[in-house]
Amino acid sequence: MSEISFKRAPRRSPSYYRMRRRLGVALQMAALFLVMIYTLFPYYWAFVSSTKQGAELFRSALLPAFNFTYYRQLLDNSVFMGSLVNSVYVAVATTFFSLVIGLSAAYALGRIDFPQRRAVLLIVLMISIFPQVVVLSGMFELINWMGLFNRPSALILTYLLSTVPFTTWILTTFIREFPRELEEAAIIDGCSHFRILTKILLPLMGPSLASTGILAFILAWNEFLFALTFTLTDENRTVPVAIGLIAGNNRYEYPFGQIMAASVTVTLPLIIVVLIFQRRIVAGLTAGAVKG
Amino acid sequence: MSERLARRDHRAAWLFLTPLVFILILVAAWPLIRSIYFSFTDAFLDDLSTYSNVGFANFIEVITDRTWWIAVRNTAIFAVISVALETVLGLMIALLLNQAIPGRGIARAAILVPWAIPVVVSAKIWEWMLNDQFGVLNEILVRLGIIDHGIAWTAGGSLLMGVLIFADVWMTTPFMVLLILAGLQLISSEIFEAAEVDGIPAWKRFRSITLPLLRPAIGVAVLFRMLDALRMFDLAYVIAASNESVMTVSIYARDRLISFQELGVGSAASTWVFLLVGLVAIVIIGVLRLDKAAGT
Numbered sequence: 244m245s246e247i248s249f250k251r252a253p254r255r256s257p258s259y260y261r262m263r264r265r266l267g268v269a270l271q272m273a274a275l276f277l278v279m280i281y282t283l284f285p286y287y288w289a290f291v292s293s294t295k296q297g298a299e300l301f302r303s304a305l306l307p308a309f310n311f312t313y314y315r316q317l318l319d320n321s322v323f324m325g326s327l328v329n330s331v332y333v334a335v336a337t338t339f340f341s342l343v344i345g346l347s348a349a350y351a352l353g354r355i356d357f358p359q360r361r362a363v364l365l366i367v368l369m370i371s372i373f374p375q376v377v378v379l380s381g382m383f384e385l386i387n388w389m390g391l392f393n394r395p396s397a398l399i400l401t402y403l404l405s406t407v408p409f410t411t412w413i414l415t416t417f418i419r420e421f422p423r424e425l426e427e428a429a430i431i432d433g434c435s436h437f438r439i440l441t442k443i444l445l446p447l448m449g450p451s452l453a454s455t456g457i458l459a460f461i462l463a464w465n466e467f468l469f470a471l472t473f474t475l476t477d478e479n480r481t482v483p484v485a486i487g488l489i490a491g492n493n494r495y496e497y498p499f500g501q502i503m504a505a506s507v508t509v510t511l512p513l514i515i516v517v518l519i520f521q522r523r524i525v526a527g528l529t530a531g532a533v534k535g
Numbered sequence: 536m537s538e539r540l541a542r543r544d545h546r547a548a549w550l551f552l553t554p555l556v557f558i559l560i561l562v563a564a565w566p567l568i569r570s571i572y573f574s575f576t577d578a579f580l581d582d583l584s585t586y587s588n589v590g591f592a593n594f595i596e597v598i599t600d601r602t603w604w605i606a607v608r609n610t611a612i613f614a615v616i617s618v619a620l621e622t623v624l625g626l627m628i629a630l631l632l633n634q635a636i637p638g639r640g641i642a643r644a645a646i647l648v649p650w651a652i653p654v655v656v657s658a659k660i661w662e663w664m665l666n667d668q669f670g671v672l673n674e675i676l677v678r679l680g681i682i683d684h685g686i687a688w689t690a691g692g693s694l695l696m697g698v699l700i701f702a703d704v705w706m707t708t709p710f711m712v713l714l715i716l717a718g719l720q721l722i723s724s725e726i727f728e729a730a731e732v733d734g735i736p737a738w739k740r741f742r743s744i745t746l747p748l749l750r751p752a753i754g755v756a757v758l759f760r761m762l763d764a765l766r767m768f769d770l771a772y773v774i775a776a777s778n779e780s781v782m783t784v785s786i787y788a789r790d791r792l793i794s795f796q797e798l799g800v801g802s803a804a805s806t807w808v809f810l811l812v813g814l815v816a817i818v819i820i821g822v823l824r825l826d827k828a829a830g831t
Contacts, residue, residue: 529716
């Protein structure tokens with residue numbers, strides 16, 4: 244601490260300090276504005292591009308042309324709509340299973356004292372960060388053996404690899420935040436653990452389950468590697484793979500307008516949900532990492 | 536609590552853990568063991584039942600393959616540079632969003648947008664914005680007079696790697712910002728007030744108070760992001776398919792496995808990836824002493 248020198252700043256008029264503070268706020272607001280341009284412009288640009296037709300697309304007018312032809316084409320495109328249905332099915336089912344399994348495990352890890360608790364948590368954390376490609380061949384064999392190859396249901400099973408450790412970890416943190424006093428009376432009355440979880444904790448966990456569920460949904464919705472590997476035909480694809488595989492005849496005939504329309508379509512619901520549940524999502528994302 | 540009650544609790548705990556254990560054995564432990572097992576065989580993807588043991592031949596084939604080392608180098612460059620940039624940028628934005636300025640709430644919401652967009656979609660958006668002829672970025676740069684004709688950003692080489700890093704920084708900085716912001720909010724404001732009253736200059740407050748107190752939060756964020764960057768697949772695959780200049784170890788392993796149908800060699804490559812990522816994780820945890828700082 245010796246390096247810090249205490250120098251008394253020379254006294255200046257109050258207006259000097261007021262000016263300085265205002266200047267500081269103005270600079271910070273300018274920086275904030277730049278940050279928002281940086282984060283939002285690409286998505287805005289995707290929307291602008293998706294509403295321009297033909298040659299308009301290649302002129303860089305900054306305002307959208309509000310021509311929704313590409314969106315109408317998408318709605319008529321049964322393959323794309325099919326992949327949208329697949330994505331919803333896979334993501335919803337994955338979220339549901341991950342929440343049920345995660346909640347059950349989180350109760351044990353967050354509420355019951357048993358000797359191997361730390362070890363289990365550590366294994367869960369390790370699984371959540373190891374690369375999916377590492378299990379690819381074993382997973383391929385498993386999927387084949389179960390007769391699920393090229394079926395969207397195969398994806399639900401494989402996605403549990405990343406979503407279950409994730410929901411377990413976050414729900415454990417959330418459960419630990421509830422005061423123990425909640426269940427003490429119930430324990431004294433000889434209430435079973437199952438009843439404590441379903442009758443006392445569960446009614447209070449709506450917000451935690453919602454934020455964890457949204458995060459799991461986004462994980463499943465965005466997954467690419469397994470979806471690309473375990474589905475073969477167009478009608479079984481999920482949306483990210485469908486978009487990833489759109490290609491033109493050559494590099495210069497790339498259907499960018501259509502791709503941007505598809506991109507905006509599959510992302511808009513996510514963005515709306517994220518903005519609505521903003522606080523909860525931030526709570527979920529940071530719960531595991533910071534307090535964990 | 537009596538011994539008997541404790542034992543009943545342990546049993547209950549494992550009962551609640553049963554679904555988790557079952558699923559993790561089914562989709563994590565078993566496939567991992569099988570993948571490692573296949574690494575020692577000459578199996579091919581089209582017929583999973585006939586194969587013979589080949590010892591370490593596959594492992595040796597992978598590490599004597601020039602392309603593998605290119606993939607390792609690409610992955611390392613990508614992970615180190617993008618995580619470094621994300622950390623610096625994330626720290627700057629988090630410090631900004633921690634100030635009491637008007638518009639902060641909207642900015643905090645806006646920062647989530649790049650994070651929520653699927654990687655594939657982000658890749659496509661950036662590919663379009665960086666298109667050599669019609670991309671908006673070239674257009675802006677030309678109008679500003681910085682360049683006189685469009686640059687072919689995504690054509691290949693180190694420029695393409697730069698594009699991937701740039702897109703990755705855009706997508707994942709929000710995660711950094713959120714974790715660092717959460718860390719910032721755990722620091723009591725009294726420390727800063729005391730320092731300010733003592734007349735300690737802002738940059739010194741940052742270096743001697745903020746940064747040391749943020750170390751655990753930044754450490755956790757760096758660990759997660761680093762392991763995530765090392766397994767990067769979708770971004771490079773969507774923008775450049777199997778282009779060697781940005782091929783990552785994940786793409787290499789999947790190519791051998793699925794495209795070339797060489798299950799044995801592909802599994803050996805993915806086992807190398809496993810060892811590589813495990814090693815990096817151990818090193819980072821050791822360096823940052825995260826086990827002490829964050830606990831579990």
